[in-house]
Amino acid sequence: MRGRPNLYINYKKETAILSTNTQKIWFVFMIVFSIAMVFIATDYWILLLTTAFLIAVASWGLNIVSGFAGQISLAHGVFVGIGTYTGAVLGGVATDYVVGYELDMIIWLPLSGLFASLLGLLIAPIAVRLKGLNLGLVTLALVFIGSHLFSNLKTFTGGAGLGRKTAKVVLFGFQFDDGFNIGNVILEKNQLLYLFSLLVCILCGLGVKNITRSKTGRAYSAIRDRDIAAEAIGINLFKFKSSAFALSSFYAGIAGSLLFTVSGGVEPGTFNLLYSITFVAIVIIGGVGTVLGPLFGALFFSLLPGTIQTVIHSLENFGQGFALSSGQIERVIFGLFIIIFLIFEPRGLWGIWFRLRNYFKAWPFSY
Amino acid sequence: MNNLVFENVSLKFGGITAINNVSFEVIPGRLFAIIGPNGAGKTSIFNCISGIYRPTEGQIKFGDNHLNLLRPDEIANLGIARTFQNIELFENMTVLDNILIGAHRHLDYGPISSLIFSKKVRNIEVEARKRAEDIIDFLEIEQFRYSYIMSLPYGVQKRVELGRALAMDPEILLLDEPAAGMNNEETEDIARFIIDIHEEMKKTIILVDHDMNMVMDIAQEVMVLNFGEKLAQDEPKKIVTNEKVINAYLGGGS
Ligand SMILES: Nc1ncnc2c1ncn2[C@@H]1O[C@H](COP(=O)(O)OP(=O)(O)O)[C@@H](O)[C@H]1O
Ligand SMILES: [Mg+2]
Numbered sequence: 001m002r003g004r005p006n007l008y009i010n011y012k013k014e015t016a017i018l019s020t021n022t023q024k025i026w027f028v029f030m031i032v033f034s035i036a037m038v039f040i041a042t043d044y045w046i047l048l049l050t051t052a053f054l055i056a057v058a059s060w061g062l063n064i065v066s067g068f069a070g071q072i073s074l075a076h077g078v079f080v081g082i083g084t085y086t087g088a089v090l091g092g093v094a095t096d097y098v099v100g101y102e103l104d105m106i107i108w109l110p111l112s113g114l115f116a117s118l119l120g121l122l123i124a125p126i127a128v129r130l131k132g133l134n135l136g137l138v139t140l141a142l143v144f145i146g147s148h149l150f151s152n153l154k155t156f157t158g159g160a161g162l163g164r165k166t167a168k169v170v171l172f173g174f175q176f177d178d179g180f181n182i183g184n185v186i187l188e189k190n191q192l193l194y195l196f197s198l199l200v201c202i203l204c205g206l207g208v209k210n211i212t213r214s215k216t217g218r219a220y221s222a223i224r225d226r227d228i229a230a231e232a233i234g235i236n237l238f239k240f241k242s243s244a245f246a247l248s249s250f251y252a253g254i255a256g257s258l259l260f261t262v263s264g265g266v267e268p269g270t271f272n273l274l275y276s277i278t279f280v281a282i283v284i285i286g287g288v289g290t291v292l293g294p295l296f297g298a299l300f301f302s303l304l305p306g307t308i309q310t311v312i313h314s315l316e317n318f319g320q321g322f323a324l325s326s327g328q329i330e331r332v333i334f335g336l337f338i339i340i341f342l343i344f345e346p347r348g349l350w351g352i353w354f355r356l357r358n359y360f361k362a363w364p365f366s367y
Numbered sequence: 368m369n370n371l372v373f374e375n376v377s378l379k380f381g382g383i384t385a386i387n388n389v390s391f392e393v394i395p396g397r398l399f400a401i402i403g404p405n406g407a408g409k410t411s412i413f414n415c416i417s418g419i420y421r422p423t424e425g426q427i428k429f430g431d432n433h434l435n436l437l438r439p440d441e442i443a444n445l446g447i448a449r450t451f452q453n454i455e456l457f458e459n460m461t462v463l464d465n466i467l468i469g470a471h472r473h474l475d476y477g478p479i480s481s482l483i484f485s486k487k488v489r490n491i492e493v494e495a496r497k498r499a500e501d502i503i504d505f506l507e508i509e510q511f512r513y514s515y516i517m518s519l520p521y522g523v524q525k526r527v528e529l530g531r532a533l534a535m536d537p538e539i540l541l542l543d544e545p546a547a548g549m550n551n552e553e554t555e556d557i558a559r560f561i562i563d564i565h566e567e568m569k570k571t572i573i574l575v576d577h578d579m580n581m582v583m584d585i586a587q588e589v590m591v592l593n594f595g596e597k598l599a600q601d602e603p604k605k606i607v608t609n610e611k612v613i614n615a616y617l618g619g620g621s
Contacts, residue, residue, distance in 0.1 A: 027567060225460065232417050234471055
């Protein structure tokens with residue numbers, strides 16, 4: 001054998017989640033900062049951020065199947081809904097109209113994910129036969145089936161227009177409703193939910209990162225880029241498309257089961273086509289196929305209303321009236337961003353962040 | 368170690384007969400070449416082996432396995448690796464990931480372990496990386512390790528695709544025109560790699576080419592195809608003096 005002076009052996013670090021010290025510092029800083037927010041932010045912003053964390057989890061799910069594995073799904077919102085109702089049935093309180101078993105969150109949270117992923121598995125055989133837009137159309141049909149079922153399975157969902165209460169948040173017997181005392185500080189339910197959602201968000205985010213640095217993530221990318229070559233390497237398309245749909249729906253289910261516990265109630269009409277499309281938009285705006293993109297997209301989407309409200313309020317104080325309501329402005333801005341990103345920045349907010357980061361890395365020698 | 372056997376294989380596309388009643392056998396350890404002009408059916412033979420096309424008639428066997436009955440991924444998992452005439456790399460992945468993914472079938476863990484990335488997964492990944500680095504070193508593509516495929520010159524892409532096939536650690540390697548579109552120096556490099564893979568890594572190789580020069584230098588056995596039919600099969604020295612071959616192919620003055 002030849003001598004091997006060029007053989008590279010210092011790669012152990014590269015397989016780590018956070019490969020540089022800068023990344024580690026940022027990671028810890030962001031977590032500390034997010035925890036600190038619970039004491040600083042107003043209830044309104046706590047609500048928006050909690051939603052953002054959970055929307056991020058759901059969006060990561062869509063990104064797994066569409067961004068990583070390249071399988072279009074327009075029905076992601078349906079799986080969020082399945083998670084919501086699984087959680088509500090298992091963890092909610094029974095009334096004259098709806099069932100509820102008041103189980104502990106340690107049971108209903110994982111089961112919401114698992115049940116959604118089980119139903120996600122059912123799409124996989126279709127995804128093996130159909131590609132691209134055809135698959136998109138089938139998943140579109142799923143949205144309508146889902147909407148119909150949600151509206152009509154009244155014992156589970158309360159039915160259209162009425163809805164039902166969501167799961168009670170009780171973890172190992174501890175009721176979030178009761179609040180939690182640390183010293184003389186009381187953490188209310190919404191603050192506890194915020195912290196719990198933050199934890200779920202971090203764990204799910206790490207899961208996504210893990211997928212990308214594993215065999216599974218590589219197989220997804222391979223299927224997305226060239227499915228025939230992927231098969232010729234020994235990748236079982238059925239198995240990996242199935243697992244992509246299952247994982248994706250698992251994330252959706254987990255997010256869904258928690259998402260509406262914030263407000264405490266949910267109406268079946270929520271899970272319409274627009275709801276599913278919103279997740280597509282979030283992933284596009286955040287950055288398709290990236291790890292952090294869906295988080296950025298979810299933060300953007302969830303914090304936008306708050307930002308607009310704040311701007312409108314401060315402008316109104318200067319005597320400026322507005323022709324559009326804040327909801328309308330929100331939708332216009334959101335729509336514009338989708339178009340702008342599709343055309344100019346396919347890697348979304350993540351792409352912008354990536355370039356900024358590289359710019360500052362080289363600073364002050366950046367030109 | 369398995370023999371690869373074609374028994375009276377035909378492949379038709381509507382009116383076109385891409386392969387016409389072809390039989391041959393590749394014994395383990397061989398460097399077996401298939402040559403013939405463009406459109407002779409060489410790539411179709413590879414596509415039949417790897418399960419992308421189904422023969423219209425005949426049997427393809429690898430040891431006791433009937434390849435006609437298996438899916439492409441099942442065939443790959445028997446230890447049959449290939450490269451493509453028109454490079455089929457994964458564009459949105461780095462060179463390193465393209466090579467790592469070749470090792471897919473040897474990495475024994477599933478999607479849920481991926482999510483959790485246990486110590487076992489970590490060890491498997493580090494081990495896979497070690498083998499990938501061996502291949503990167505062997506093919507002399509160190510400086511492209513983190514490059515995306517699209518940004519690479521054609522010759523390097525060809526090497527990466529060879530690397531991906533090697534990472535499968537196959538029993539038999541199918542190379543479809545590995546030197547096509549390359550200059551002399553690049554062709555010599557590829558020839559050297561193929562000889563090393565054959566002699567040092569002890570792989571069985573089927574090499575497809577429409578250009579005879581490299582094949583005649585390195586192959587142990589050559590099969591000649593023309594219009595989907597097998598004209599001859601022999602050792603290189605005898606092929607160049609075979610009359611049928613001279614008439615149909617060499618005489619054509621290519
Ligand atoms: N998918 C296909 N559909 C129709 N005809 C095909 C297809 N693949 C190959 N052929 C035809 O089969 C013949 C052999 O092609 P091929 O195997 O690619 O030849 P070679 O690799 O020797 O150049 C050609 O006439 C080609 O046009
Ligand atoms: Mg060919």
